[in-house]
Amino acid sequence: MTVTEVSAGWVPVAAALLLVVAAAAASLDGALAARSAGQPLGGGLLTPVAETARLFGQRRRTTVAADLPLQRIGTAGLLTAALLMVAVVPFGRWTVADLTVGVVWFNAMDVLVWAAVWLAGWGPNSAHPLVGGYRFLAQALSYELPLMFALTAPAVAAGSLRLGDVVAAQSGLWFVVWMPVAFAVFCVAVAGFSVWGPLGAPAGATTAGGVFVEAAGVDRWLLSVGRYALLTAGAAFGATAFLGGGHGPLLPAWLWLLVKTAALLAVLVALRRRLPVVRPEQLAAPAWLVALPLVLLQVLVVSVVVVVQA
Amino acid sequence: MSAYLSLAAMLGLAVGGVLLAYLLHRRTAVAPGALTSLPFLSGWRPDEHALSRFEARYYPMTLLFLAFDVEMLYMYPWATVVASIGTSAIVEMFVLLGVLMTGVLWAWREGALRWT
Amino acid sequence: MDLSSLAARRTTVLAVEVPGWSRTRCALEQHARTRGWRLADSPADADLLVVCGRPGARLTAAVDHVWGQLPGPRARAEVTTADAVPAALDRAAAELADGTVQRRDADARPADPDPGTTATGDDGEMDMGDGDMDHGDMDHGDMDHGDMDMDMPMPGGIGLAGGGGDDQLADPDSLDLDVLHVPLGPVLPHWPAGLLLHTTLQGDLVVAARAEVLLPADDDSPTDPPVHGTPAGRWDAVATLLALAGWDDSAVRAARVRDELLAGGQPPGADRLARRITRSRLLRWSLRGLGRLPEGDAHDRLRHWLTGTEERRSTELSTVADLVTGLDLASARLVVASLDLDTADRVTVPVEAGS
Incomplete structure (x- = not known):
């Protein structure tokens, strides 16, 4: 399967698609929350709509002596990073930005999230968000390296950093089959840069909502949307780099990508129901001493296989 | 372009x-x-502005991270040529990674991964 | 369906419990849940501020200050009995939905924020702190403001952070780091009613702490029986600890078990939920070793609540302060929740604040 680049005119379509899938993820989360609260699922499914209505009716809020420019950058940064991530992911046979370094671009955007979350925590000049922002950095230091090496595994196997080539290399066998460690580490890292589920400590209840504490109205909306958008962009990238992208029988390529993204996203959303939050200081040792060597070993295995095949 | x-x-x-x-x-x-508001402090006025010289006690880990992060610059171009260069590319890269990983073990023993 | 009726489906409630009115707070949480509403993490998140019980002077000051931090549309209610909760929520919901009232409220709000009072101010003595700095540092020894120009006007009349004097930990790299004085409570979700923990934070590390309990009003006492010390009270403690540990799903289910017990029923899913919670390895890993007391750590106490085998114990406020000192803010929150403090117990005999 070859991936062709479409004109920049399709950019809004790609962005809208990301937001629609992100809204679906929020709906699913709402429905699961309603189920555990013993409430009808229908109300839960409406969560993204109702929350949007609530936050657009709510007044914005600034704190005394806030670092407003930085806070704005942080607030808008999550959604921006997610949109820029998804721009390089091929939607079946089409992509809006066929970068020769697509994998590196994704990596660069997820590092952008470091700045965004920390700035969202620093900006309000308030103790709880500040602690939340610094907790994110601690957590990011643990998940980022395993993520980077996990990203190189598909690149080594495809011999290219272009996502179209990564998809093409999976025409026979999906990468997840022989790179399970890289895929698992990748999924945990997606939860990490989306401040989600077990890696949601920077926005956790222990800091009264962390980087969200002072945000109201459209600011809180942007942060929440950004979080779901990052989770969605991560799932779309994971479906592309590990789950064969648009490859699959019968259905058209774009639909396969959508199905795989939705499935991975649903698993990530459900993770939040199943698991408590990991404290960032507890994550460091297992990330550096277990996940990092394991994922390096994974890259070694992949490289050896590639060289033997060549 | x-x-x-x-x-x-x-x-x-x-x-x-x-x-x-x-x-x-x-x-x-x-x-x-x-709305302009004081920061949320459980119902109290703050004694001082929160923006301050915050102690990030995990900073030894940031140095460790930097060492690996610089290495990543080699990793990406390397990934595209492993197949064409062959065994020597693998050996060279993983000797470097092994050295770095030894550094991680040393830093761990020195307590760089613990900060509470 | 217009915007405000859609928004009403996700009404977010900030609950404030006055020591002694835990039954009222449980009823509030239950009714909010059955309406599909949500509990707020902070005032910026909240549409509704509900005070459960009759607060004393200092508690009232804190509640009033937080009321000024709700962005609006906002509504406020005070309830003192579990039975009064539904009607109070109905009234508050109607007020929230009334666009005219809300716009008038928004227009009438002052441009400058309510100055509030410092956490260290004494009962009855309102220090408005208009422009001048009050660090209220009587308990923290001498403070080092070496680099602060006292004459410079500070934004909001609030000073810059400085060194912590005696409280500050020695820094091996002799970096000139600041400490922050962060009061925890009384208006803080998942926090013992009326508890005020004065903390000094260096980074996110608690380097000094002092605890006290803010009293309810003298002229009123709760009519509902306390939840503490009952099976429902144990599930309430479980729900609080799990919410802080970030396991919302099990926390909500624990709260449902609590509410069924309070209603006099036998919750069918309780045993299964208890097994699910005790079996979680991730939860054990994140609670293990926190808040160690002679009879065990936070996770042991959680297990004892679930099996109903915990011993009644009275934790001194000074013990609370000692346990959290040296922990980071998040762990400190988990430790406090794991103690399941009965602050109402102290209301009749005010305890001298610990060292």
Whole structure:
């Protein structure tokens, strides 16, 4: 399967698609929350709509002596990073930005999230968000390296950093089959840069909502949307780099990508129901001493296989 | 080149979309301007501004991270040539990674991964 | 369906419990849940501020200050009995939905924020702190403001952070780091009613702490029986600890078990939920070793609540302060929740604040 680049005119379509899938993820989360609260699922499914209505009716809020420019950058940064991530992911046979370094671009955007979350925590000049922002950095230091090496595994196997080539290399066998460690580490890292589920400590209840504490109205909306958008962009990238992208029988390529993204996203959303939050200081040792060597070993295995095949 | 044009368009769309959200919010919210408030401190006035010289006790880990992060610059180009160069590419890269990993073990023994 | 009726489906409630009115707070949480509403993490998140019980002077000051931090549309209610909760929520919901009232409220709010009072101010003595700095540092020894120009006007009349004097930990790299004085409570979700923990934070590390309990009003006492010390009270403690540990799903289910017990029923899913919670390895890993007391750590106490085998114990406020000192803010929150403090117990005999 070859991936062709479409004109920049399709950019809004790609962005809208990301937001629609992100809204679906929020709906699913709402429905699961309603189920555990013993409430009808229908109300839960409406969560993204109702929350949007609530936050657009709510007044914005600034704190005394806030670092407003930085806070704005942080607030808008999550959604921006997610949109820029998804721009390089091929939607079946089409992509809006066929970068020769697509994998590196994704990596660069997820590092952008470091700045965004920390700035969202620093900006309000308030103790709880500040602690939340610094907790994110601690957590990011643990998940980022395993993520980077996990990203190189598909690149080594495809011999290219272009996502179209990564998809093409999976025409026979999906990468997840022989790179399970890289895929698992990748999924945990997606939860990490989306401040989600077990890696949601920077926005956790222990800091009264962390980087969200002072945000109201459209600011809180942007942060929440950004979080779901990052989770969605991560799932779309994971479906592309590990789950064969648009490859699959019968259905058209774009639909396969959508199905795989939705499935991975649903698993990530459900993770939040199943698991408590990991404290960032507890994550460091297992990330550096277990996940990092394991994922390096994974890259070694992949490289050896590639060289033997060549 | 056109790929970067699309990315620029996406960035423009993101910034424009955020601005649009702010404009729309001004019309729909109960009051257009922001409410100025003291930071939330469980109902009390803060003694001092929170923006300060914050002690990030995990900073030894940041140095460790930097060492690996610089290494990543080699890793990406390397990934594209493993197949063509062959065994020597693997050996050279993993000797370097092994050295770095030894550094991690040393840092761990020195307590760089614990900060509470 | 218009915007405000859609928004009403996700009404977010900030609950404030006055020591002694835990039954009222449980009823509030239950009714909010059955309406599909949500509990707020902070005032910026909240549409509704509900005070459960009759607060004393200092508690009232804190509640009033937080009321000024709700962005609006906002509504406020005070309830003192579990039975009064539904009607109070109905009234508050109607007020929230009334666009005219809300716009008038928004227009009438002052441009400058309510100055509030410092956490260290004494009962009845309102220090408005208009422009001048009050660090209220009587308990923290001498403070080092070496680099602060006292004459410079500070934004909001609030000073810059400085060194912590005696409280500050020695820094091996002799970096000139600041400490922050962060009061925890009384208006803080998942926090013992009326508890005020004065903390000094260096980074996110608690380097000094002092605890006290803010009293309810003298002229009123709760009519509902306390939840503490009952099976429902144990599930309430479980729900609080799990919410802080970030396991919302099990926390909500624990709260449902609590509410069924309070209603006099036999919750069918309780045993299964208890097994699910005790079996979680991730939860054990994140609670293990926290808040160690002679009879065990936070996870042991959680297990004892679930099996109903915990011993009644009275934790001194000074013990609370000692346990959290040296922990980071998040762990400190988990430790406090794991103690399941009965602050109402102290109301009749005010305890001298610990060292």
